[in-house]
Amino acid sequence: MTTNRIGVFGANGRMGLALLEAATIKEQTQLTGAYVRSGSSLLGINVNQVNSAADNSVSFSDENSIDNVDVLIDFTLPSGMKNHLKTAVAQKIPMVIGTTGLTNDDMALLHDAAKHIPIVFARNYSVGVNVLLNLVQTAATKFGDDLDIEIFEAHHRHKIDAPSGTALAIGESIAQAKGWDHDEVAVYDRSQVETAKSQNEIGYSVLRGGDIVGEHTAYFATMGERLELTHKASSRMTFALGAVRAASWLENKPAGLYDMQDVLDIK
Ligand SMILES: NC(=O)C1=CN([C@@H]2O[C@H](COP(=O)(O)OP(=O)(O)OC[C@H]3O[C@@H](n4cnc5c(N)ncnc54)[C@H](OP(=O)(O)O)[C@@H]3O)[C@@H](O)[C@H]2O)C=CC1
Numbered sequence: 001m002t003t004n005r006i007g008v009f010g011a012n013g014r015m016g017l018a019l020l021e022a023a024t025i026k027e028q029t030q031l032t033g034a035y036v037r038s039g040s041s042l043l044g045i046n047v048n049q050v051n052s053a054a055d056n057s058v059s060f061s062d063e064n065s066i067d068n069v070d071v072l073i074d075f076t077l078p079s080g081m082k083n084h085l086k087t088a089v090a091q092k093i094p095m096v097i098g099t100t101g102l103t104n105d106d107m108a109l110l111h112d113a114a115k116h117i118p119i120v121f122a123r124n125y126s127v128g129v130n131v132l133l134n135l136v137q138t139a140a141t142k143f144g145d146d147l148d149i150e151i152f153e154a155h156h157r158h159k160i161d162a163p164s165g166t167a168l169a170i171g172e173s174i175a176q177a178k179g180w181d182h183d184e185v186a187v188y189d190r191s192q193v194e195t196a197k198s199q200n201e202i203g204y205s206v207l208r209g210g211d212i213v214g215e216h217t218a219y220f221a222t223m224g225e226r227l228e229l230t231h232k233a234s235s236r237m238t239f240a241l242g243a244v245r246a247a248s249w250l251e252n253k254p255a256g257l258y259d260m261q262d263v264l265d266i267k
């Protein structure tokens with residue numbers, strides 16, 4: 001296997017820093033780009049000064065000057081991701097994207113871009129959550145119709161989007177198995193719904209606090225019993241190593257939109 005040269009957008013972010021380390025320590029990959037915004041005070045500074053586990057031959061550089069990379073990784077915000085996507089398409093460089101909080105319009109841009117370059121997009125790069133996406137489909141269909149489905153997620157105090165991308169992916173996976181339109185069955189705010197819960201709903205609830213890396217529980221509750229399927233991430237390196245694995249998997253793939261279940265071959 002050849003060595004993939006990896007460039008990381010948003011390299012100074014929480015995930016960015018973990019990705020610099022993951023691309024450095026994986027044998028099949030080499031970190032060659034640590035991209036930050038134009039004007040960042042980090043430009044020119046060795047990445048090793050910010051994360052001592054990251055390759056000390058690389059310095060932070062401007063996100064508008066990409067070269068010497070085989071694949072780009074983006075865990076930023078939707079506004080950043082859209083710009084980075086344009087750059088990747090213009091330079092025909094495959095992308096791994098983990099940014100959440102995307103709108104339907106943003107998703108349409110991803111689908112368009114994937115006509116030109118191969119892209120892996122996943123709202124969670126852990127193995128556990130991608131297995132969970134299959135398990136919830138089994139749970140949702142093995143109980144009868146008298147079933148209440150709720151999804152709870154907890155994250156650190158800095159997280160902006162809610163519910164998390166992973167919570168929505170779990171809900172969409174359940175909706176698909178039930179033959180439901182997710183947008184029609186999702187309930188985000190029960191305080192405004194002054195009726196009892198119906199069984200054709202997926203309810204979401206959210207906690208934000210401290211340094212929680214990411215926790216998700218899908219509840220399947222009926223009369224007399226309740227099944228709870230929980231995933232807990234305890235390190236961002238889990239996501240970063242998954243994303244770097246996806247970057248290696250992308251080598252020689254044709255243009256198209258893939259996800260982490262494709263990478264893990266568990267669809
Ligand atoms: N799919 C998955 O497995 C996971 C996904 N995530 C997602 O990754 C994203 C980032 O999370 P996290 O690292 O915690 O966030 P941070 O806030 O720590 O980092 C965000 C990074 O994005 C950069 N950025 C933001 N806006 C722009 C822009 N318009 N142009 C260029 N760069 C920009 C920031 O740069 P600056 O400092 O200059 O603002 C910073 O480097 C979130 O959407 C999160 O939900 C997180 C973990 C796992």
Ligand SMILES: O=C(O)C1=N[C@H](C(=O)O)C[C@H](O)C1
Binds near residue numbers: 123155159167215
């Ligand atoms: O913002 C985070 O931190 C995370 N975001 C992703 C999400 O929105 O699901 C994945 C993970 O849970 C951490």
